Amino acid sequence: MKSDAKTILIFTDWYLPGYKAGGPITSCANLVDQLGGDFSFKIVCSDRDYLERNAYADVKTNVWVPVGKAEVNYLSPARQKLTAIRSILEEVKPDVVYLNGMFSKTFTIYPLMALRHSNTKVVIAPRGMLAPAALSIKPLKKKLFLTMAKLKGLFSKVKFHATHSNERDQIRSWFGEVPVAVVPNIPGMEQQSVLRAAHSKEKNRLQFYTVARIAPEKNIHFALECLQKVNTDISIKLDIVGEIYDRDYFERCKKMAESFREGIEVNFLGSMRKKEIAKIAAKSDFFFLPTLGENYGHAIVEALLAGVPVVISTKTPWRNLARVDLGFDLELRHGEFTELFNEIGTMSEVSYQKVFKNVRSNALAMINLDKLRIGYTNLFND
Numbered sequence: 001m002k003s004d005a006k007t008i009l010i011f012t013d014w015y016l017p018g019y020k021a022g023g024p025i026t027s028c029a030n031l032v033d034q035l036g037g038d039f040s041f042k043i044v045c046s047d048r049d050y051l052e053r054n055a056y057a058d059v060k061t062n063v064w065v066p067v068g069k070a071e072v073n074y075l076s077p078a079r080q081k082l083t084a085i086r087s088i089l090e091e092v093k094p095d096v097v098y099l100n101g102m103f104s105k106t107f108t109i110y111p112l113m114a115l116r117h118s119n120t121k122v123v124i125a126p127r128g129m130l131a132p133a134a135l136s137i138k139p140l141k142k143k144l145f146l147t148m149a150k151l152k153g154l155f156s157k158v159k160f161h162a163t164h165s166n167e168r169d170q171i172r173s174w175f176g177e178v179p180v181a182v183v184p185n186i187p188g189m190e191q192q193s194v195l196r197a198a199h200s201k202e203k204n205r206l207q208f209y210t211v212a213r214i215a216p217e218k219n220i221h222f223a224l225e226c227l228q229k230v231n232t233d234i235s236i237k238l239d240i241v242g243e244i245y246d247r248d249y250f251e252r253c254k255k256m257a258e259s260f261r262e263g264i265e266v267n268f269l270g271s272m273r274k275k276e277i278a279k280i281a282a283k284s285d286f287f288f289l290p291t292l293g294e295n296y297g298h299a300i301v302e303a304l305l306a307g308v309p310v311v312i313s314t315k316t317p318w319r320n321l322a323r324v325d326l327g328f329d330l331e332l333r334h335g336e337f338t339e340l341f342n343e344i345g346t347m348s349e350v351s352y353q354k355v356f357k358n359v360r361s362n363a364l365a366m367i368n369l370d371k372l373r374i375g376y377t378n379l380f381n382d
Contacts, residue, residue: 007040008380009092011085011107012100014050015043016067017059020243020271021050022213023185024127026298028100029068030186034369035376036069042092043067044085045107047074051243080106086114096121096380098161102129103142112154123181123379125161128295130170133217133315146174161379164317167295181382183375184317185296187305187367188274201285201352206230206345208238208288208311209280211299214253214268215245217292219313219332224256226290226337227264234345235263238288239280243271274302281306285352286344290332291315304363309356311340324362325355 014021016029032041042064047055055061055076062079064071075084089097089111097120099108108124115122128134135142149155160180162168168180212218220240227236244250250268257266272280281287287303287310294300294316301318303310309327312318321327330336347355 005038005040006095006380007042007092008096008098009089009094010041010043010070010098010100011104011111012043012045013104013107015045015072017056018045018049019273020052022211022242023296023298024100026188027125027127027185027296030188031376032068032070034186034373038373038377039380041070042094043070043072044088045072045074046080047076051245075106082110082113085110089114089118089120094120096123098380099124099158100127102126103145109154112158116154116157122158123161124155124158125163126167126171126295128167128293130167130174131293131295132170133292137215137217150175159379159382163296166317181375181379183379184372185298186369186372186376187298187301189305189369199282199284201347201349203348204234204346205285206234206236206341207283207285208236209241209284209308210238210287210289211241211277211302212289212291213242213245214240214250216249218242219290219292220253221249221256222290222332222334223288224253224260224266226334226341227266228256228260229334229338230264230341230345232261232263234342236341236345237265237267239267239269239284241269241272241277241280244268277302278306281308284308286311286327289313290330290337292332301363301367304359307360309359311337324366326359326362327356 010028012024012028014025016025018025047059047061059074061074061076064073073088097111097115099111101108155175160171160178162171162180162182163185165182168182171180172178214220227238230236254268281303287300287308289300290313292315297316297318300310300312300316304326310321311328313332314329319329321329328340330340
C-alpha cells in the first residue's frame with residue numbers, strides 16, 4: 001500500500017467471512033481486493049452473517065483485525081450504537097466514508113447522523129435498494145424513511161454511487177439532481193472454467209441453477225411457473241441456491257414445485273459458499289433468474305465467468321446477451337421463457353457447444369478491470 005494512501009472507512013451490515021447476504025458482501029470484498037494496494041480500507045460491520053443469530057466462530061469482536069487487504073471491526077450487538085460509531089469515526093479520521101446500503105440503522109443512519117457537522121467526504125451506495133422491486137418490500141416503512149430523511153437533509157452532503165444508469169435515475173427520482181457517480185461493481189475473477197470442462201448437455205434435458213435469496217423480488221415463483229409449461233418430453237432440473245428471506249414465499253414456491261409433473265425436479269439447497277456453487281455451475285446447462293430487478297447481479301456475472309450461459313429477465317444491466325452468445329435476456333412474459341426452453345431443451349451437446357463454447361472469454365471481453373479501478377479511484381479522490 002502507498003505510504004500516503006487515503007483511508008476509506010466502509011460501513012456495511014455484513015462482510016467476510018459472511019456470504020449469505022450475497023451481492024453487498026461480494027461488492028465490498030471485490031473492491032478491497034482490487035484497490036487494497038492504493039487505499040487503506042477499514043470496514044465496520046456486524047459480527048454475524050445475514051439472518052444469523054449467532055456470531056462468527058473464531059472472529060474477534062469490537063477490535064480491528066486484518067482480513068485480506070483490509071482491517072475489519074466486527075461489532076457485537078451491544079456495540080451497534082451511535083456512540084460507538086462516533087468513537088470509531090474519531091479514532092480512524094477517514095478521508096472518505098463509504099456507506100454500503102440505504103436503510104441500515106447502525107451502518108447507514110448512525111454514520112450519517114454522526115457526520116452531519118463534519119466535512120468528511122461521504123459516499124453512499126444504495127445497492128439497488130431504491131429500485132421499484134426493492135421498495136415494494138415493506139414499502140410504507142421505506143418510503144416514510146426516505147421522505148423524512150429528505151426533510152431533515154440526512155443525505156444532503158453525500159455523493160451517491162450508482163452501478164448503472166438506471167440506478168442513477170432511481171436515486172435522482174428521490175433526491176433530485178444530487179451528485180451521482182456511475183461505476184459498475186467489480187466482479188470476482190476467480191478461475192472457475194476448469195470445473196466446467198467436463199460438462200455435457202443432454203438432448204431433451206435442461207439443467208438449470210440459480211443463486212438468489214428466496215424473496216418475491218427475485219421472482220422464483222415466476223421461474224417455476226415457466227418450467228411448468230415446458231413440453232413434457234423435456235426433463236428439467238433446477239437447483240436453487242439461496243437463503244430463505246421470506247418464509248411464506250418459500251412455502252408457496254415449495255408447494256408449487258412439489259405439484260410438478262414427473263420429469264421436473266426442483267431443489268432448494270439453501271446458502272452455499274462460492275466453491276460449492278461453482279461445483280453446481282459446472283453441472284448446469286444454464287443459469288436462470290427472471291429477477292424483478294438487479295442493479296448489477298454478481299451471481300449472473302459469476303455464472304458467465306464460470307462459462308455458464310444465462311437466462312435472465314430484462315430487469316438487469318446485462319442486455320442483448322444473445323448477440324454475444326452469452327445467453328438470453330427476456331421480457332417478463334411466461335410465453336417468452338417457455339418458448340425459449342422448448343427450443344434450447346432439444347439442443348444436443350454439439351449444437352450447445354457450437355453456440356456457447358466461448359462464454360467465459362466473451363464475458364471477460366466485457367469486463368475492463370483497469371477502467372473499473374480508475375472509476376473507483378476517481379470516486380474516492382474527487
